Amino acid sequence: MAEHHESDAATVATAAAAHVVDPAAFLPFALPDIDEAEIEAVVACLRSGWVTTGPATRQFEQDFKAYLGGEVETISVNSATAGLHLALESLGIGPGDEVIVPTLTFTATAEVVRYLGAKPVFVDVEPEHMNLSIEAVEAAVTPRTRAVLPVHYAGLACDMDALLALARRRGLRVVEDAAHAFPTRYKGRLVGTLDSDITVFSFYANKTMTTGEGGMVVTRDAELARRIRLMRLHGISQDAFNRYVSRTPAWYYEVVAAGFKYNLTDIASSIGIQQLRKIDRFWQRREHLARRYHEALAGLPLQLPPLADTENGSTHAWHLYVVRMAPEAGMGRDELILKLSQRGIGTSVHFIPLHRQPVWRNSCELSASQFPVAEACYERILSLPLYTKMSDADQDRVIATLRELLA
Numbered sequence: 001m002a003e004h005h006e007s008d009a010a011t012v013a014t015a016a017a018a019h020v021v022d023p024a025a026f027l028p029f030a031l032p033d034i035d036e037a038e039i040e041a042v043v044a045c046l047r048s049g050w051v052t053t054g055p056a057t058r059q060f061e062q063d064f065k066a067y068l069g070g071e072v073e074t075i076s077v078n079s080a081t082a083g084l085h086l087a088l089e090s091l092g093i094g095p096g097d098e099v100i101v102p103t104l105t106f107t108a109t110a111e112v113v114r115y116l117g118a119k120p121v122f123v124d125v126e127p128e129h130m131n132l133s134i135e136a137v138e139a140a141v142t143p144r145t146r147a148v149l150p151v152h153y154a155g156l157a158c159d160m161d162a163l164l165a166l167a168r169r170r171g172l173r174v175v176e177d178a179a180h181a182f183p184t185r186y187k188g189r190l191v192g193t194l195d196s197d198i199t200v201f202s203f204y205a206n207k208t209m210t211t212g213e214g215g216m217v218v219t220r221d222a223e224l225a226r227r228i229r230l231m232r233l234h235g236i237s238q239d240a241f242n243r244y245v246s247r248t249p250a251w252y253y254e255v256v257a258a259g260f261k262y263n264l265t266d267i268a269s270s271i272g273i274q275q276l277r278k279i280d281r282f283w284q285r286r287e288h289l290a291r292r293y294h295e296a297l298a299g300l301p302l303q304l305p306p307l308a309d310t311e312n313g314s315t316h317a318w319h320l321y322v323v324r325m326a327p328e329a330g331m332g333r334d335e336l337i338l339k340l341s342q343r344g345i346g347t348s349v350h351f352i353p354l355h356r357q358p359v360w361r362n363s364c365e366l367s368a369s370q371f372p373v374a375e376a377c378y379e380r381i382l383s384l385p386l387y388t389k390m391s392d393a394d395q396d397r398v399i400a401t402l403r404e405l406l407a
């Protein structure tokens, strides 16, 4: 054991000597942007004595709704995963149903389908944006298909016009996994206000804004919103639950469905209110960093991520800046990740396609040959550091290191 530790220490010492990396200077791939405003808001919440769902959560939902233009209903939840589950539940998805999801996403997108006893049907992505392929969706539709769950990969919207047209033609519901897409515009309209049934945002720690853990479900449909609110908190009927307006005694409530425990706390919402106030500034910073990467990395053996079509009013949220290594890079993706890490730069891979994950590969009998585009992308993708707290100098270090390794 002692020997093992010593050799570990020796390895670290050698690596540090070779590259002169100060461990304190490690540049992570993502970091939340929290400052005194969030800290004071959380302290105020704690001092108020109301820490679970209450006035701050109501305020956060109203502020989010206002940001989206006020025409939608906003239902906060304790994660986007919970929100996706509630969204599909409200649409009546259940055993025997199929829901189409892209393979290049986080496992949450598929697991919520399984929560309801339905079957996730995985489809390939298209090579340019790595969003789900509309042709692949079309080919995957069966008489059992009830819904499609598109993911706006990295923060650039899917071809929603084509997807919604297909959904209308084939009688499918659409739930947008917008975990990467706040704020994203699609042809001038914010994701969350498009013509899908439901949109779900994530406030996980590395997303474009955070509440620690949290999410927001957005819909125009009042009936769906009512069901989602009900199931968010144990299936306790709202009328009885709302003690402020109810004429029944405060202890009385009715449970009308076997619901879930997916409510967002006021502690989290206090953070969310402050983050939302800064979201446009956050977005501008991300946009600035993405453009700098674009300029500085041109000419290296890297395929740079697609830009939004600003001509038609689309924008990119830049949750992720995903580059693809060109065949002439002289090293593989795994080697580049390792070398960047040895030089104190964190990166990540979004995503290991779900058809490669044991649970989905085995339960849905998937093979790599069914997903040639995602397979080809997966071999070559890596996500570079991109977050609002990253300085231009931090980014220059990433750029210089990439030049050193690849030029």
Ligand SMILES: *Cc1c(COP(=O)(O)O)cnc(C)c1O
Pocket (backbone or CB within 6 Å): 078, 079, 080, 081, 082, 105, 106, 108, 109, 151, 177, 179, 180, 201, 202, 203, 204, 213, 214, 215
């Ligand atoms: C982060 C993420 C989720 C899950 O969000 P949580 O808020 O952590 O539940 C779902 N889908 C995608 C594509 C994500 O990146």
